[in-house]
Amino acid sequence: MKNLFLAISVLIALTSCTNINPTTANVVAINKTDSTTIKHLFNTALTNGQCYQMLDVLSNDIGGRLSGSLEAQQAVEWGEKLMKDLNFDKVWLQPVMVPHWVRGEKEEAYFTSNNEKVNVPICALGGSIATPEKGIEGEVIEVQSLKEAEGLGEKLRGKIVFYNRPFDHTFIQTFKAYGGCADQRYSGAKVAGKFGALGVIVRSMTHNIDDYPHTGAMSYGNLKDSEKTPTAAISTRAAEQLSKSLKENPNLKFYFKQSCKTLPDAPSFNVIGELTGSKFPDRFITVGGHLDSWDIGDGAHDDGAGVVQSIEVLRLFQLNNIKPKHTIRVVLFMNEENGLRGGKKYAEEAKKNNEIHIAALESDSGGHTPRGFSFDANNKHHELFLSWKPLLAPYGLHDIKKGGSGADIGPLKSETISLFGYKPDSQRYFDYHHAATDTFDKVHKRELELGAASMSALVYLLDTYLQ
Amino acid sequence: MKNLFLAISVLIALTSCTNINPTTANVVAINKTDSTTIKHLFNTALTNGQCYQMLDVLSNDIGGRLSGSLEAQQAVEWGEKLMKDLNFDKVWLQPVMVPHWVRGEKEEAYFTSNNEKVNVPICALGGSIATPEKGIEGEVIEVQSLKEAEGLGEKLRGKIVFYNRPFDHTFIQTFKAYGGCADQRYSGAKVAGKFGALGVIVRSMTHNIDDYPHTGAMSYGNLKDSEKTPTAAISTRAAEQLSKSLKENPNLKFYFKQSCKTLPDAPSFNVIGELTGSKFPDRFITVGGHLDSWDIGDGAHDDGAGVVQSIEVLRLFQLNNIKPKHTIRVVLFMNEENGLRGGKKYAEEAKKNNEIHIAALESDSGGHTPRGFSFDANNKHHELFLSWKPLLAPYGLHDIKKGGSGADIGPLKSETISLFGYKPDSQRYFDYHHAATDTFDKVHKRELELGAASMSALVYLLDTYLQ
Numbered sequence: 001m002k003n004l005f006l007a008i009s010v011l012i013a014l015t016s017c018t019n020i021n022p023t024t025a026n027v028v029a030i031n032k033t034d035s036t037t038i039k040h041l042f043n044t045a046l047t048n049g050q051c052y053q054m055l056d057v058l059s060n061d062i063g064g065r066l067s068g069s070l071e072a073q074q075a076v077e078w079g080e081k082l083m084k085d086l087n088f089d090k091v092w093l094q095p096v097m098v099p100h101w102v103r104g105e106k107e108e109a110y111f112t113s114n115n116e117k118v119n120v121p122i123c124a125l126g127g128s129i130a131t132p133e134k135g136i137e138g139e140v141i142e143v144q145s146l147k148e149a150e151g152l153g154e155k156l157r158g159k160i161v162f163y164n165r166p167f168d169h170t171f172i173q174t175f176k177a178y179g180g181c182a183d184q185r186y187s188g189a190k191v192a193g194k195f196g197a198l199g200v201i202v203r204s205m206t207h208n209i210d211d212y213p214h215t216g217a218m219s220y221g222n223l224k225d226s227e228k229t230p231t232a233a234i235s236t237r238a239a240e241q242l243s244k245s246l247k248e249n250p251n252l253k254f255y256f257k258q259s260c261k262t263l264p265d266a267p268s269f270n271v272i273g274e275l276t277g278s279k280f281p282d283r284f285i286t287v288g289g290h291l292d293s294w295d296i297g298d299g300a301h302d303d304g305a306g307v308v309q310s311i312e313v314l315r316l317f318q319l320n321n322i323k324p325k326h327t328i329r330v331v332l333f334m335n336e337e338n339g340l341r342g343g344k345k346y347a348e349e350a351k352k353n354n355e356i357h358i359a360a361l362e363s364d365s366g367g368h369t370p371r372g373f374s375f376d377a378n379n380k381h382h383e384l385f386l387s388w389k390p391l392l393a394p395y396g397l398h399d400i401k402k403g404g405s406g407a408d409i410g411p412l413k414s415e416t417i418s419l420f421g422y423k424p425d426s427q428r429y430f431d432y433h434h435a436a437t438d439t440f441d442k443v444h445k446r447e448l449e450l451g452a453a454s455m456s457a458l459v460y461l462l463d464t465y466l467q
Numbered sequence: 468m469k470n471l472f473l474a475i476s477v478l479i480a481l482t483s484c485t486n487i488n489p490t491t492a493n494v495v496a497i498n499k500t501d502s503t504t505i506k507h508l509f510n511t512a513l514t515n516g517q518c519y520q521m522l523d524v525l526s527n528d529i530g531g532r533l534s535g536s537l538e539a540q541q542a543v544e545w546g547e548k549l550m551k552d553l554n555f556d557k558v559w560l561q562p563v564m565v566p567h568w569v570r571g572e573k574e575e576a577y578f579t580s581n582n583e584k585v586n587v588p589i590c591a592l593g594g595s596i597a598t599p600e601k602g603i604e605g606e607v608i609e610v611q612s613l614k615e616a617e618g619l620g621e622k623l624r625g626k627i628v629f630y631n632r633p634f635d636h637t638f639i640q641t642f643k644a645y646g647g648c649a650d651q652r653y654s655g656a657k658v659a660g661k662f663g664a665l666g667v668i669v670r671s672m673t674h675n676i677d678d679y680p681h682t683g684a685m686s687y688g689n690l691k692d693s694e695k696t697p698t699a700a701i702s703t704r705a706a707e708q709l710s711k712s713l714k715e716n717p718n719l720k721f722y723f724k725q726s727c728k729t730l731p732d733a734p735s736f737n738v739i740g741e742l743t744g745s746k747f748p749d750r751f752i753t754v755g756g757h758l759d760s761w762d763i764g765d766g767a768h769d770d771g772a773g774v775v776q777s778i779e780v781l782r783l784f785q786l787n788n789i790k791p792k793h794t795i796r797v798v799l800f801m802n803e804e805n806g807l808r809g810g811k812k813y814a815e816e817a818k819k820n821n822e823i824h825i826a827a828l829e830s831d832s833g834g835h836t837p838r839g840f841s842f843d844a845n846n847k848h849h850e851l852f853l854s855w856k857p858l859l860a861p862y863g864l865h866d867i868k869k870g871g872s873g874a875d876i877g878p879l880k881s882e883t884i885s886l887f888g889y890k891p892d893s894q895r896y897f898d899y900h901h902a903a904t905d906t907f908d909k910v911h912k913r914e915l916e917l918g919a920a921s922m923s924a925l926v927y928l929l930d931t932y933l934q
Contacts, residue, residue, distance in 0.1 A: 046636040169513040172862055172917070207913065369836070369892050371863070395639055396838070396892075398865035425836050425863075425892065427913045446674065446894045450639070 034391055034464070037322070038457040042395060044319050045453035051312040052445045054082065055305065055367075059298040059440035066126075066295040067335040068100030068266035075291050076269045079307070079332045083273035086315055088330075090276065093269040096345040098335040100266040101126055103295055104259030107232060108135065109201075113245040113252040120238035121211050123296060124258040125185060125202065125218040126338045128231040135257030136160070136230065138198040142246055146183055149191045157196035160254050162246075163188045164203045164239050167430070174426040175365070178205055178433075182216070189231040190221040199256065200231040203239040205430060211235045212435040215294050217338045232256055270342045271332040275314050279325040284350075285462050286329045286360040287313050287455060290336035290343075290408055297438030301429065304440075305367030305448055307332050309422075312452035313459055324463045326358065333408040336364065340407055347411035359462045361420040361455060362406025366432075367448040368424040372399025373458055377418035381466070385418075388461055397454055399423055418466070422455055501858055501931070504789070505924040509862060511786050512920035518779040519912045521549065522772065522834075526765040526907035533593075533762040534802040535567030535733035542758050543736045546774070546799045550740035553782055555797075557743065560736040563812040565802040567733040568593055570762055571726030574699060575602065576668075580712040580719040587705035588678050590763060591725040592652060592669065592685040593805045595698040602724030603627070603697065605665040609713055613650055616658045624663035627721050629713075630655045631670045631706050634897070641893040642832070645672055645900075649683070656698040657688040666723065667698040670706040672897060678702045679902040682761050684805045699723055737809045738799040742781050746792040751817075752929050753796045753827040754780050754922060757803035757810075757875055764905030768896065771907075772834030772915060774799050776889075779919035780926055791930045793825065800875040803831065807874055814878035826929045828887040828922060829873025833899075834915040835891040839866025840925055844885035848933070852885075855928055864921055866890055885933070889922055 045051075062078060065071035076093065083091040109122040124130075141156060143149045144165045149156065163184035167177040182205060189200045204214040213233040220228045234242070245252055271291060277283065289306020293299020310330045317324060334342035350357055361373075372392070375385055382402070389400050405419035413419060424447070432438035512518075529545060532538035543560065550558040576589040591597075608623060610616045611632045616623065630651035634644040649672060656667045671681040680700040687695045701709070712719055738758060744750065756773020760766020777797045784791060801809035817824055828840075839859070842852055849869070856867050872886035880886060891914070899905035 042639070043637045169913075170510045172509070174913075369894050393865070398860070427836050427917070428911055431911075444895055444898075446636075446641075450894070 034461065037320070037460060038391055040320050041316050041456045041460065042453040044316050045312065045449045045456070046446065048319065049312065049449040049452065050315060051308040051452045052448050054308040054311065055300060055443060055448065056440055058304045058307065059300040063298045064295040065291065065293050065299060066101070067098040067268060067292045067338060068263070069295065072268060072292055072334065076271055079271035079291060083271070083311060083330070086318070088273040088275060088314060091273040094272055094345060094349060095267060095269055096334055096341050097265040098268045098341045099339045100263040101338060102261060102263060104130065104261065107256065107258040109232070109234070109254070109256035111242060111245065111252055111254040113249045118241060120242065121213050121235040122201065122232040122256055123213040123215045124260040125231045125233055126215055126294070127218050127262065128189070128258070128260055129228050130259045130261055131199070131230040131257050135255055136199050137253050137255040139251055140242070140246060140254045142243055146187055146191050153195050156192055158198050160199045160201060161188065161192040161197045162201045162242065164243055166203065167207045169207060174207065174430050177207065178430060181205055185216050185233065186218055187221070189218055189229055190223060193220060193223045193227040193229050196227070197229050199229050201234050201254065201256070202231065204233045204236050205433065206236060207430055209236045209240060211237055212437055214434040215296055216434045230256070230258055232258060268334045270334050270346055272329060273314065274327050274329040275317060275324055277325050277327040278323045280467070281327050282356065283326045284329055284355055284357045285326050285459055286331055286357060286409065286412070287459055288331035288333055288408060289363045290334070291332040292335050292337055294337055294434050296436045297432065298440060299438060300440045300443050301366040301432050301438050302434065303336065303364045305443060305451065306363035309363050309367070309448065309452040309455055313456040316453065316456040322460065326463050328459060328463065336408050343408035344411050350412065357412050357417050358466050359418045359420065360409040360412050361422060361458060362409045363422040363451065363455060364406050364408070365422065365426065366424055366429040367443045367451055368428060369447045370396045370450050370454045371425050372397045372423045374401060374403030374405065374421045374423055375418060376403065376405045376413070378415060381418055384465060391461070392457065395450065395454060395457070420458060422451065424451055501928065504787070504927060505858055507787050508783050508923045508927065509920040511783050512779065512916045512923070513913065515786065516779065516916040516919065517782060518775040518919045519915050521775040521778065522767060522910060522915065523907055525771045525774065526767040530765045531762040532758065532760050532766060533568070534565040534735060534759045534805060535730065536762065539735060539759055539801065543738055546738035546758060550738070550778060550797070553785070555740035555742060555781060558740040561739055561812065561816060562734060562736055563801055563808050564732045565735045565808050566806045567730040568805060569728060569730060571597065571728065574723065574725040576699070576701070576721070576723035578709060578712065578719055578721040580716045585708060587709065588680050588702040589668065589699040589723055590680040590682045591727040592682055592698045592700055593761070594685050594729065595656070595725070595727055596695050597726045597728055598666070598697040598724050602722055603666050604720050604722040606718055607709070607713060607721045609710055613654055613658045620662050623659055625665050627666045627668060628655065628659040628664045629668045629709065631710055633670065634674045636674060641674065641897050644674065645897060648672055652683050652700065653685055654688070656685055656696055657690060660687060660690045660694040660696050664696050666696050668701050668721065668723070669698065671700045671703050672900065673703060674897055676703045676707060678704055679904055681901040682763055683901045697723070697725055699725060735801045737801050737813055739796060740781065741794050741796040742784060742791055744792050744794040745790045747934070748794050749823065750793045751796055751822055751824045752793050752926055753798055753824060753876065753879070754926055755798035755800055755875060756830045757801070758799040759802050759804055761804055761901050763903045764899065765907055766905060767907045767910050768833040768899050768905050769901065770803065770831045772910060772918065773830035776830050776915065776919040776922055780923040783920065783923040789927065793930050795926060795930065803875050810875035811878050817879065824879050824884050825933050826885045826887065827876040827879050828889060828925060829876045830889040830918065830922060831873050831875070832889065832893065833891055833896040834910045834918055835895060836914045837863045837917050837921045838892050839864045839868070839890045841868060841870030841872065841888045841890055842885060843870065843872045843880070845882060848885055851932060858928070859924065862917065862921060862924070887925060889918065891918055
C-alpha cells in the first residue's frame, strides 16, 4: 500500500511537472509535453489532414455562398452534417436573420472617349442599389479620397464619382494597404450621395493591375433613399485606363448598368460543434471562420479556409486523443461579409446564456503559409502568450503580437476573454479577396494544413494554460 | 576656420555614431540609419522593382537553359547585356567548360499488368545513358532505399529497380523531406548498376501526387560503362499506381525508352557584374544564383528567381545611391544543376587572383515569400549576424540561423569568408522543382521583390559591418 501511495505521489509530481498551471504566474517555462503534443498535432495535420478535401467540397461543390442564398443554406447543411459525421460531442444550428442582397444580372460598363467605346469589368458592391434598367451615363470626377470628395461638394452633383486611390505597395503586411484604401469602398457612396452624385465607381482593392473587379460591402449610412446612388467596383486595369483617358478627355462619359437589390432579411444559421470540456465544460474556447462568402468566386480563401481549418482543429484533437479541459467550440459564422449578424448573434446568445468564454480564435486572413497570431487581450496574459513563442517558432509562427483578432469574434470582447487572429502570410491574399479569382486552385494543401495545425497548437496551449 | 574644424569634428562624430564599425565587437546596437536604409531598399523594390520583368524575359523568352544548350548561351548574353544596360561598374564573362547532356526525344514508358497497358509519365535523369532504340522491358523490383537495393544484391540482375521512398510530410521545411529522398535519384543507378540491373526508375521528388516527373542530376560514380543503366524519374501518381500493381502482379513488365546522351564538354560562362567598392575595392561580397536550369520547365523558380534577385540587389543599391565600401559582385553561375562547374571555376579564379572574399550570398531556394537566411561562418561573426534580427524581422525574416549556404558559393569556403543562403518559404517549392511546372506564372511579383529587397538588406549590412 505504501508503495502504491509512493507511486501515485510520483505520478502526481510528474504530472504537475509537465502540466504547469500558470493561472497565477504570467510566464511559464516551456515544457517537453507541450512541444511533443504540438509536434503530434502538426504530424497528424500533414499526414492525415482532411481540411483540404473539406475545402474542395465547400468551394467546388457548393461554391460562392452569399448570405441568404441557396448556396449559403447548402453550406449550413454541409457544415452540420460534416461535424455530426466527425462525432463531435454536440452539433447544432443557431438561427440568425441575415441581410439578403442579390447581384442580379451580370453588370455592364463602358466609357466613351474620342468616339471609342472601351468596355470595362465592374461588379456591384454589396448593398448597392441597382441602376435604372437602361443604366446610367454621366461625366466622371476622379478623386483620391473621401476628403477630396467632401471638398468638391456640390461639384459632384449629377456626376459619377470615381474613387481611385491605389494600394500603397510599401506596406509589407498587405492588410495595411487594404486598410488604407477600403474606406473608399465602404463609405464612398455615403459621401458622394450627400452631394447628389449620379453613381459611384471604386477602384478594386488589390495590388495587381488586372481585369478582375473585387466586390465587398458598402454602406449608405444615414442617407435618404433619394440620395442613394448605384455603386460598383472597377478592375484596377480599367481604373488606370479610365484615369488616363480622363486626363486626355475630362468630359468623357461613363456608362454602367447593374440590377442588384436588397430583399427582406432571410433566415439562416451559425453552425456550431463542440468537444465538451473534461474539467470545465461550462468554460469555452471558440475557434471559427465565416461560412458565407461573396458570390463571384468560390470563397476558397475567404473564408472557406478558416471554416475547414476550424473544424480540423477539433478533428486533430480527436485524432491525438486530446481531451480538452474546457469546452472547445467551432463556430461557422454566417454573414461576416455584409452584416456580421452571425458574430453578433453568437455573442448575444453567449451573454444571454451566461456562457464564460475564456478565449476565441478566428481564421479569416486566407489559407496561406503560417506566420503567427495577433492577440487582443487584457495585459494579465500578455507575457504568457509571448512565452509560447519558442514552442511555435519551429512552425514558422514568429509573429506573436498584440493587435486585432477578427470581426466575428469581436462582439465577444470583454475584460476576461483573450481574442486571437490567425495570421498567415498575406502577400497573395488580395490577388483573390472578394474576386472571381478566389477559387480552390489558389489554396495550397500543405499551407492550409499547416494553418489548421497552427490553430490547434494555439487552442491546445490556451486550454492547457488558461482557466 | 575654427568653426569649420568644429563643424567637421561634429560631422565625424555623428557619422561614426550612426556607422558603428564592430570589427572588434561581435554585437552591435541597432541604429536608425540601418533601419532607414533597409526600409528604403524595400520601398524601392516594391514600387520600382524590375526583377519580375527580368524574370519574365528569362523564363518566357529564353526558357529552360540546360548547360551547353543554345538557351544557356542566350541566357549568358541576356545577363551580360542587362548588367551593361544597368551601368554596373564592370561586367564580364568568365569562361568555363560545362557538361553537355541532352535529353533527345520525349521519353516513353508503360507497364503491362493483367493484359492492360498503363502509360506513365517519366523523364530521363540528367547524366543518364539512353536505352537501346527499341527501349527496355523487364520485371520490376521495388525498393525503399539504397540500403535495401544493396541488400538485394544479385537479385537485381536483369531487373528494373524502382526506388519508391516518398517524401516525409512531417518535415516543416520541405528541403529536409527532399534531403531525405534525393539519394535515390543521385545514387540509385550507382547501386543498382553494380549488380547488373537493366534499368532504374526513381519516384519524383515532390510531396504532391501528380502527373509530373521531376528530373535532376544522377551519377554512375565509378561504374564501368557496361554497368551503367538507363535511369529515369517517374511521376508520383504513376509510382503509386506501379507500386499497387506490383502488389497484385509481382511479375508485371515495365517498359521505357529514352534517347538522352552526353556530348563532349561545351564552352560556357559565368556572367559577372560589379559595383566597385569605394573603400575596399579589392575586398568582395558576392551575391548570386545559377543561370542554368533544367530543360523541361522554364527554370523560373530554379533558379531564374535567384538570378534576377541578385541583379536587383545591385540595382537597388544604385537607385538608393548606396556606394558600397566593398566591391559587390553579382555572379550568375553556370551549371549548378549538373556539374557545379561555374561555382568551382569562380572560386578557382578568385584564389588564383588572390581576391579576398569576405562574404557571399546565394539565392537558390525559389522565389517565395521571405523567411530568413542561413549562414555558414566562423564563430567570430555569429553574434553579429544574430544581432541583425530586429532589423530584419519587420520584413518576415525571422529564421536567421547557422546552417548551409548554397552549392555555388560553397567552393569559396575558407576560414575568413561568411557564406549565406537566402531562405524563402519552402512549402510550394517542390511542386515545381526540376519539373515542367517550374514556369513564370508560379512566381508571385511581390514575393520575388521582397526576396530581392531582403538580399539587398543583408548585403548592405555585410558591407557596413564587415571588413
